[in-house]
Amino acid sequence: MASRAAIPFLVAMMLLTGVCNTLLTKYQDMQCVRNCDAEDLAKRAYFNQPVLQTAQMFVGEMGCWLVVGLMTLFRRYGPGASPTSNGYEAVNTNDTDDANAPLVSSPADIPKPQEQDPGSILRGPRILLLALPAICDILGTTLMNIGLLLVVASIYQMTRGALVLFVGVFSVVFLRRRLFLFQWLSLVGVVVGVALVGLAGAIYHENKSKVENADEGSPESNALLTVIGVLLIAGAQIFTATQFVLEEWILERSAIEPIRVVGWEGLFGFVVTVIGMVVLHFAVGRTSAGQYGYFDMTEGWRQLTQNRAIGLSSILIMISIGYTLSLLQLTHLLRDHYAELC
Template identity: 40%
Template sequence: MSSSFNIPLLLGGMILTGSSNSLWGKFQDMQCVENCADPDYSKRILYEQPVWQTLQMFVGEMLCFLPVLCIRLKSLRRLQPIQLADDDLDHAVKSDASKDMAGWHVFLFWIPAFCDLIATTLMNIGLIYTPVSIYQMTRGALVLFVGVFSVIFLHHRLRLYQWISLLIVVGGVGLVGSSGSLVSEIIEAPTFHSMINHLVDGPSNERQLGVVLVGVSLILFAQVFAAIQFVAEEKIMERYSVTPLVAVGYEGLFGTISIMLCIPILSIPSISKLSPFFDLSRGWHQSVDNSTVLYSGIATAISIAFFNFFGLSVTRHVSATARSLTDTCRTLSIWIISLGLGWEIFLFPASLLQVLGFSLLV
């Protein structure tokens, strides 16, 4: 199977698994984990554990090591050199400028893993306070940051029409953010013990509006780190010969280690009491004691493993900018599914702003 034939399959797989990731994440955020029998809905506690959700993402990325290990064991049994088939594992095509990644060079993947940790955690927090469609549309700003950073760090050249396209994306993100403020009344108020709610004072409607805007702002800020991650991955994979499966596995490993190192710090009582986001002991019990949250987390991890494989394959064969553009295209499927599931409703004029914003993004 030729590389040119593989590219549409990689793009389609990225859109499918990417949509699944966002929908599973929002599904988890909607699950009641405490006081679920209380007739007063305002006293029920929903699942709000962005750190644990980030960890399940990294665990999913580490799953990419499994097929690599299987091939290694199979090759050792046959006593023949290890080969990763082009068709099955998207073997890295060596060039004159590339060299094998070995030794301490593998730690270079800690850079994109750390950026991924920050970006994903911020986006998981933002997803708690925004509808999943607005969350995904706001992530469209990633294209702008990737484009700018590609010019600065990768020395890519963007033509005038490409810069105009990036500015249109900014306009689309602005419209999506505006629609988020208009539909804030359909979003249930998050837990009153949440740190963000303490930052937004005032009447209930104004507080809900403020929370949504804070959520959108967090998602936008996260795109800076996501863009750095994409550009760093492209830089590494240009210089070293490494398969996407191995690259994703290393990022998952380093990301998991990073979170494990942070757990003792976040477990300090003076820090954990600041927000339920940092109460990792409570979050652990919420994650494993609730079967719905647990099984959806497993589904998310598997979906993320495939998504990151497809994403890094697109980065290797096309570019980081193409990867970010493809990531934006899953917005429509997420919005349609959200409407079908009843998670969102079509409101005038807010939903029209979403449609217009989406059309500008894609």
């Protein structure tokens, strides 16, 4: 019952923190970092560091280890914990009943191979399996951050709705799930809605650009950039859907807590992102063509630390990344609830 009561709260937190994360990220993109005194708005340079924004997301996910530590302390020293046992539980040495009991009562009691150790899939070095969804998260988040540079926050948030289509298809193909006709129709409706949002955004920018440039006689349109942004965001949902399907597959075959999954993914994702940032900085960012670009790590760090608005919003984004934890906890609870119904 407690799990069912927590589901509405988790849904609300997922929506709230997800919206805050989008708005704060777009707020960062709107901050001027160079030539801010120029009267010509076209000469002003704004914050455009999608890779750095991906790294700050993983820092927020790594913060889940603080929650894991607090939970461990609470279980050990909180109410109901034994102050003397220190987590140790004595073994029952009375083997009289065990000696008289049969080793296997029936063939049905023989555990299946996958049931012998539910946590074995992530035991030891196999914890590195969580790097796979983390890499998908890197690719998906970076593409979405680039797309957010090209579209407004509302179009970005609506386009992310395409995620449900890819998750549904991948769940059927890889997890052998079954979707009913009304569910497929719902997915098609979502895709049509996403297409309409992208089309409306392109038409709006085209008309706006024509009005703004009517006096100059050379109307320039941002419609193409909007379409590219929508395609990047929609394409990023393929990687995000792959991440979710991998996470569900791992959670079904292990006893690991979802919050630990977030923590491990944050750690692996941060390490891979930083390594990629360093490599791309020396390969591209240091060149004249790559200066002030996505892979100029030195410039990105300068903008993050010297611009107060960007720095504060970065901290808030790290906090709002808690929506990832809410989403995984929700998936875990809904899966258990579905199992009870079946």
